[in-house]
Amino acid sequence: MFNTNLLWLIPLLPLAGFLINGTIGRKLSRPVVTTIALLATAYPAVIVLQLWLYMKFNGGPLTLSVSSGPWIKITNFVVDFAFTVDHLTLIMLGVVTGVGFLIHLYSAGYMAHEEGYWRFFAYLNLFMFFMLVLVLSSSFLLLFVGWEGVGLASYLLIGFYFKKDSAANAGKKAFVVNRIGDFGFLLAMFLIISHFGSLDFSQVFSAIQANPDWHGGTLTTIALLLVLGAAGKSAQIPLYVWLPDAMEGPTPVSALIHAATMVTAGIYMVARCHVLFDRSPYALLVVSIIGASTALFAACIGMVQHDIKRVLAYSTVSQLGYMFMACGVGAYTAGIFHLLTHAFFKALLFLAAGSVIHALSGEQDMRKMGGLWRKIPITFWTMTAGVVAIAGIPPLAGFFSKDEILYQAYISNNPLAKVLWLVGLITALMTSFYMFRLWFKTFFGASRFDEHAAAHHAAEGEHDDAQATHAHGVHESPWIMTVPLILLAILSIIGGWVGVPAAMGGHNEIEEFLAPVFTSGAHEEVVNTVASHGLELGLAATSVFAGVLGFGFAYLWYFKKPGSAAAYAKKAPGLYRLVENKFSIDELYNAAIITPLLMFTRLILGGLIDSGLVNGSGALAGATTRGLSSITRRMQSGNIRSYAGWLAFGAAAVMVLMIFGRSLWQH
Numbered sequence: 001m002f003n004t005n006l007l008w009l010i011p012l013l014p015l016a017g018f019l020i021n022g023t024i025g026r027k028l029s030r031p032v033v034t035t036i037a038l039l040a041t042a043y044p045a046v047i048v049l050q051l052w053l054y055m056k057f058n059g060g061p062l063t064l065s066v067s068s069g070p071w072i073k074i075t076n077f078v079v080d081f082a083f084t085v086d087h088l089t090l091i092m093l094g095v096v097t098g099v100g101f102l103i104h105l106y107s108a109g110y111m112a113h114e115e116g117y118w119r120f121f122a123y124l125n126l127f128m129f130f131m132l133v134l135v136l137s138s139s140f141l142l143l144f145v146g147w148e149g150v151g152l153a154s155y156l157l158i159g160f161y162f163k164k165d166s167a168a169n170a171g172k173k174a175f176v177v178n179r180i181g182d183f184g185f186l187l188a189m190f191l192i193i194s195h196f197g198s199l200d201f202s203q204v205f206s207a208i209q210a211n212p213d214w215h216g217g218t219l220t221t222i223a224l225l226l227v228l229g230a231a232g233k234s235a236q237i238p239l240y241v242w243l244p245d246a247m248e249g250p251t252p253v254s255a256l257i258h259a260a261t262m263v264t265a266g267i268y269m270v271a272r273c274h275v276l277f278d279r280s281p282y283a284l285l286v287v288s289i290i291g292a293s294t295a296l297f298a299a300c301i302g303m304v305q306h307d308i309k310r311v312l313a314y315s316t317v318s319q320l321g322y323m324f325m326a327c328g329v330g331a332y333t334a335g336i337f338h339l340l341t342h343a344f345f346k347a348l349l350f351l352a353a354g355s356v357i358h359a360l361s362g363e364q365d366m367r368k369m370g371g372l373w374r375k376i377p378i379t380f381w382t383m384t385a386g387v388v389a390i391a392g393i394p395p396l397a398g399f400f401s402k403d404e405i406l407y408q409a410y411i412s413n414n415p416l417a418k419v420l421w422l423v424g425l426i427t428a429l430m431t432s433f434y435m436f437r438l439w440f441k442t443f444f445g446a447s448r449f450d451e452h453a454a455a456h457h458a459a460e461g462e463h464d465d466a467q468a469t470h471a472h473g474v475h476e477s478p479w480i481m482t483v484p485l486i487l488l489a490i491l492s493i494i495g496g497w498v499g500v501p502a503a504m505g506g507h508n509e510i511e512e513f514l515a516p517v518f519t520s521g522a523h524e525e526v527v528n529t530v531a532s533h534g535l536e537l538g539l540a541a542t543s544v545f546a547g548v549l550g551f552g553f554a555y556l557w558y559f560k561k562p563g564s565a566a567a568y569a570k571k572a573p574g575l576y577r578l579v580e581n582k583f584s585i586d587e588l589y590n591a592a593i594i595t596p597l598l599m600f601t602r603l604i605l606g607g608l609i610d611s612g613l614v615n616g617s618g619a620l621a622g623a624t625t626r627g628l629s630s631i632t633r634r635m636q637s638g639n640i641r642s643y644a645g646w647l648a649f650g651a652a653a654v655m656v657l658m659i660f661g662r663s664l665w666q667h
Helices: 006-027 030-057 087-110 117-136 140-158 165-196 201-209 218-233 242-248 251-260 262-272 281-302 308-328 332-359 377-390 397-411 417-443 451-460 479-499 509-518 533-560 564-571 573-580 582-635 640-666
Strands: 064-074 077-085
Touching (some): 006 030, 006 064, 006 117, 030 087, 077 087, 077 117, 077 140, 087 332, 087 479, 117 140, 140 165, 140 218, 140 262, 165 218, 165 242, 218 281, 251 262, 251 332, 262 308, 281 308, 281 417, 308 332, 308 397, 308 417, 332 377, 332 397, 377 417, 377 479, 397 417, 397 479, 417 533, 479 509, 573 582
16 A cells, blocks of 8 residues: 555655755755755655556556645635645656656756855755645645746746846746736636635536536636636746746756746646536637647747747747647647657757757857767767657657647547647647757757857856856766756657557557546547547658658758758748747737836826825825924913913813703703
8 A cells, every 4th residue: 555645745855955955055065955955856756656656556546635634714615735646646746756856967967066056956946846736736726826836936946047137037027927827817716616615626526527517607717717827837828928038047947847847737737627628618619729829839939049948948838839739629638648748858858958058168049059969979869869759750759649639639529620730730840840950050060169269258157057167168968967868868769659549559558547537527538539540540641741841841951951041031031030039929018018007007006196195195194293283382382371271261162062062962
């Protein structure tokens, strides 16, 4: 039997790591700080492994729970502080603890010479604590605590280089944009309390399943408000704008928060609430449209970015769109499957990009790279695995999960099924193109990097990634960074094999593993089980062709004829600049929302309320006090005759009041 009390240790150990490093870490040596941070994430990963072995081989679907008793109790409204683990939770726990530990290990090398080393690992452990609370929560309220907590930790990590205005502004932007989504989540919880009288997942979902006539209406409103929250956390249109700017944080932050864990919280929340979403076809349609639109839109921008991390950032936004689209067509298993494989290859890509930046002493512009494949071979081969995986080339992980989403979209009951599939297919072509573009520009062709200048800048510490202060030119990363790359590369190659469909001779184990979660209620996944294997294989072949075609364009324009892409860009300079400038969405938001809001707060609130009401009421109170004090001062003149006069006046007033007051009272 598994000791359920161990569930408490999964989030509490990272919290302990945060408290130790956050309070006395400044006085500890770097090896001690590293050991504390790594142990705080390694042992939870071991517990999750034990939990997986128990749930996998115990002989049936399981749900484990542990509760500390009532957390909030107001008359009949009770919320327990409780954790629940089912098969969906287990996959998320594996991603957070497993990938999280590898990124912690990588960070020990990447941040080795960074100021605030103890602070960085304290923040990482704090993030792990809140993310694990989010995943383990058994109620909307506890999930919201983790939801807000990862937002706080993300703000701290994005703005780690707080002396840089760009990093500080990026952290604030992420925090503010996510508050918009969180407001929707809060309203959804208020409606859930009003409608169900509880925030406990099991009670809310059981009530929905027990009433098959409940459709639309309030359920749709709740679902759409939850979608707003998910769009903020998972960087979907229109709240995606924070994630690309979040690349201002250290590269391990991008790998942990903005690829593998936090940004997937929205997808996890939608999948967790599938019973609710299944009763609202309109909400599912909205989710699918948001996902498909975001996938295509972000892929367009990613094709022309020059910063290696920003290419990966827009790729993350696009891949999250795939997951949203999967949930929107009711294929929750496919969405979680892609979440799993994406955690492997996108964490790998970010960490490999960090290794490239490390080798080039802080350089992130791909126009200043090239010819690196011989100089950093481990980084090259591991990043190649990630590029091929995300491009959807079989038999690597990304092919199976992405193909499953496209297949489920094509056969779904969604009224836009074929349109969604076509958008996903075009996005797959674009994804392959911009990832192989990154690959060719970074590792092949003539070297466009000045090693002597890099060594000079590194020696003077003229870059933010202080771990790259080796004045030795281009160099491979140390083992503590390359080992996580190798492990993630292996997972990126074989990770998709748990979802090989029957049409390709597989068993689709992840679908079987998640079946108790997504088929336990009155409504099962919206899939067409009678679709032929021939159709599935044909759609798979089409998606592979799209991936190969994307590689072909990248090979032709950036390797065979390196000047071709620039020549095509010159033929349509306006369009190219529009896409390169990210369709000026930030400028549009600034003009349409931020500037009017600032004018309102400064002119209306600042002028009317601060200057008028607040300052005016203060001035009125002062004038009144001065007037009363002037009268009082004259009364206290020190003149005995004046006192006698006031006494006589007071006595006369009292007599008049007694005489006339009594007569008025009698009448």
